[in-house]
Amino acid sequence: MIISTQNLKRSFQVGSEKVEALKGINLSVEKSEFLSIMGPSGSGKTTLMNIIGCLDTPTEGTYHLNNNLVNDLSDDELARIRNKEIGFVFQSFHLLAKNSALNNVMLPLKYAGVREDNAITMAKNVLDKVGLTNRINHSPSELSGGQQQRVAIARALVNKPSIIFADEPTGNLDSQTGDDVMNLFKELNEQGQTIILITHEEDIARQSKRIINIKDGLIESDYKI
Numbered sequence: 001m002i003i004s005t006q007n008l009k010r011s012f013q014v015g016s017e018k019v020e021a022l023k024g025i026n027l028s029v030e031k032s033e034f035l036s037i038m039g040p041s042g043s044g045k046t047t048l049m050n051i052i053g054c055l056d057t058p059t060e061g062t063y064h065l066n067n068n069l070v071n072d073l074s075d076d077e078l079a080r081i082r083n084k085e086i087g088f089v090f091q092s093f094h095l096l097a098k099n100s101a102l103n104n105v106m107l108p109l110k111y112a113g114v115r116e117d118n119a120i121t122m123a124k125n126v127l128d129k130v131g132l133t134n135r136i137n138h139s140p141s142e143l144s145g146g147q148q149q150r151v152a153i154a155r156a157l158v159n160k161p162s163i164i165f166a167d168e169p170t171g172n173l174d175s176q177t178g179d180d181v182m183n184l185f186k187e188l189n190e191q192g193q194t195i196i197l198i199t200h201e202e203d204i205a206r207q208s209k210r211i212i213n214i215k216d217g218l219i220e221s222d223y224k225i
Contacts, residue, residue: 001067002162002194003029003052008061010047021047023217024061029196031162034189036197036205039214046167048214049198053086053165054078066162083111087156087164091171093148095140095155101127102136105155112159126154130184146177153184157193164188167198182207 008025011018021044029035039045050056051063054070057078063070065085073081087108095104102123109119127136130150140148149169156164166185170178182204189195189209197208205211206225213221 001028002031002033002065003027004064005052005058006062008048008051008058008063010044010051010056011059021217022051022058025214025217025219027052027212027219029163029194032189032192032194033210034185034195034197034208035210035212036199036208037212037214038199038202038205040200043214044217045198045214049165049167049196052196053088053163054082083108084159085162087159087161089149089152089156089164089166089169091168093140093145093152093172095148095151097140100137100139101132101143101151101154104140104151105158108155108159122158123154126157127151129157130154144177145173146180149173149177149181150184153181153188157188163194163196165196165198168200169197170199170201170204178204 005027010022105123106119210224
């Protein structure tokens with residue numbers, strides 16, 4: 001079991017009002033799964049991703065990642081887990097504009113203290129894996145949207161994370177390019193990569209192997225395709 005949550009709750013204080021974003025989530029994810037988390041705006045899906053992605057901590061309940069209890073970890077420990085265990089891919093790519101594709105992909109390795117020569121080799125390997133061998137020295141402005149997203153996917157892969165979280169990864173792409181990116185996720189999953197996709201688009205979600213629907217802070221449905 002790579003992810004296990006028990007009665008996960010998260011509330012926020014907004015002025016004088018207490019908002020319950022998650023009201024008791026029980027979720028298990030096995031290694032090498034490819035699943036989608038769906039839900040309308042305000043359903044709690046982003047809050048859930050932030051907690052299981054170690055960007056936030058629950059108000060109540062427990063969260064185990066690779067059998068390790070995450071709840072009580074310090075901010076530094078959470079940051080170490082994010083860098084080692086988790087890769088993020090976002091809708092807006094989040095690439096550094098003045099850096100080459102190679103340097104963007106090397107960033108997590110620099111944070112992890114990997115020697116530069118090793119980091120270059122590792123970054124080149126994952127850029128090759130996503131089909132960008134001939135674009136490693138290009139800056140984001142010299143790349144198409146689909147190529148920029150592939151750089152972001154390579155950056156997420158470079159530390160060999162346990163899980164990739166993809167938050168609306170096709171949201172800024174045309175349909176053909178979006179299909180290409182989804183096909184890349186499928187290939188990575190077939191190679192054993194665990195992938196959790198956050199989306200509001202059912203046609204995108206149906207390309208994964210399991211769909212979890214969140215509504216009003218609770219799991220409304222959970223089924224395999």
